[in-house]
Amino acid sequence: MNLLDILSCPVCKGRVEYHKNTAEIQCPRCRKAYPIVDDIPVMIQEQARIITREESENPR
Numbered sequence: 001m002n003l004l005d006i007l008s009c010p011v012c013k014g015r016v017e018y019h020k021n022t023a024e025i026q027c028p029r030c031r032k033a034y035p036i037v038d039d040i041p042v043m044i045q046e047q048a049r050i051i052t053r054e055e056s057e058n059p060r
């Protein structure tokens, strides 16, 4: 089972994406990035980082 299939954004309940280069779970809709600590995604709004405009426009 894919972990991303059971994860959803706590803010918008939408689909989230794993970003390998930053090792984060990102919600493109809310522009939030959730950290992964000890292989466990921390899907908590307060822990999320805001994805900057540059990051979302220039994905590496």
Ligand SMILES: [Zn+2]
Binding pocket: 009, 010, 011, 012, 013, 014, 027, 028, 029, 030, 031
């Ligand atoms: Zn969201």
